[in-house]
Amino acid sequence: MKKIKTKEAVGHVLCHDITQIIKGVKKGVAFKKGHIVTEEDIPVLLSIGKENLYIWEKREGMLHENEAAKILYNICKNDYMCPSEIKEGKIELIAEKDGVLKVDIERLCKVNSLGEMMIATRHNNFPVKKGDKLAGTRIIPLVIEQEKMDKAVEVAGDKPLIKIMPFKHKKVGIVTTGSEVFYGRIKDTFGPVIREKLAEYDTEVLGQKILNDNPNEIxxxxxxxxxxxxxxxxxxxxxSVDPDDTTPSAIKNTGAKIVSYGAPVLPGAMFLLSYYKNTIPILGLPGCVMYAKRTIFDLVLPRVMADDKITLEDLASLGHGGLCLSCDVCSFPNCGFGK
Structure with a gap:
């Protein structure tokens, strides 16, 4: 910290907040710690009574918080995202495209474990829209050693910590089974729910086939x-596991590889995920999707729409946070479900 005359302070960085008081009008911070003094600031500072200022003295090997935040931003940045303005040493990453946010949690933790710096992100594997905040970066002190920021770059590695997988256009086929629907004993209420959820994405529904429980026909x-x-x-x-519920075996008989029949999510335990020729997802949806506000389908569909291959390990990890509380007012995805 160094004391200099205010008239000579242009380009220097303030080491503390400066308060401005105008009787009956204003009392608050006029210039915040970390502010870089401009020519236009000088008359204001003098009017506040600041003939002298305490500024950060640039030293070899030390970085100001704004410089350090740019380094953290560069560790994170990827396609389809842009930076916010630097404010109080903080840079946020903003989505430029709808898609699924992917976060390398292990490397993120390594960077945050270095101390005196932080990167905060949204949850991994969740959908984001253009304009959404993805992450925020800053250091904790006003200045930091260049050596520590070099270490952050080393720990983060060559690849960005986060990425967006954009949603793709998909043609969708819906197969509804059940003799009660096939013979018209009850009205199909599954189809409208599926179409409504698909309408949130760029999809083209090729049609819906309503069949009885004959596995060959399915x-x-x-x-x-x-x-x-x-x-x-x-x-x-x-x-379900009833003898006349044949959809799982019918899906398997297509030659599709079954990733899992069952998921540690409520509602949605009887969910089936498979891939035909390793590329086309075939989903078997349990009955809860028809009446529950949010289910396993809401957790899986965004990733499917982004061509993000889902593994057995991915499904198993949903057990932590996989219990929907069925709130009277649903705030998903801004809640703990699936996180």
Whole structure:
């Protein structure tokens, strides 16, 4: 810290807040710690009574918080995101495209464990929209050693800590099973729910086939949609363990690889995830998707729409945070479900 005359302070960095008091009008911070003094600031500072200022004295090997924040931003930045203005030594990353946010949690923790610096992000694997905040970066003190920031770059590695996987356009086929719907004994209420959720994304529904519980017919319906160009198949009904619920076996008989039949999520335990020829997702949705506000489907669909391959380990990890509290007023995704 160094004391200099205010008239000579242009370009220097303030080491403390400066308060301005105008009787009956204003009392508050006029210039915050870390502010870089400009030519226009000089008359204001003098009017406050500041003939002298305490400024940060630039030393070899030391970085101001704004410089350090830029380094942390560069550690994070990737395609489809841009920086905010630097404010009080903080830079935020803003989404420029809708998609799924991916965070390398392990490397993020390593950087944050270095001390005197921080990167805070949104949750991994959650959908974001253009304009959303993705992360914020800053150092804790006003200045920091260049050596420490070099260490942060080393720990972070060559790849950005976060990325956005943009949503893709997808053609979708819906296969609904159940004799009660097929014979018209009850009205299909599954289809409208699925279409409503798909409408949140860039999708084209090729159609909906309503079948009884014949597994061969279900298998053929799935294959027919794939032959029509479907890039996502959603099967509803027949997903329990009752003997006449044959949808899981019908999906398997297409030749699709079953990732998991079952997920540690409530609502949504009887969910099935598979991939046909390792590329086309075939989802088996449990009955809860029809009536519950949010389910396993809401956690999986964004990743499917971004072509983010979901593994058994990914599904297993949903057990931590996989209990929906069925709140009277649903605030998803701004809640703990799926996090």
């Amino acid at each position: 298998t053929q319906a799935i294959k027919d949609f794939i032959n029509e160009g479907a890039e996502l198949i959603i099967c509803t009904g027949g997903m």
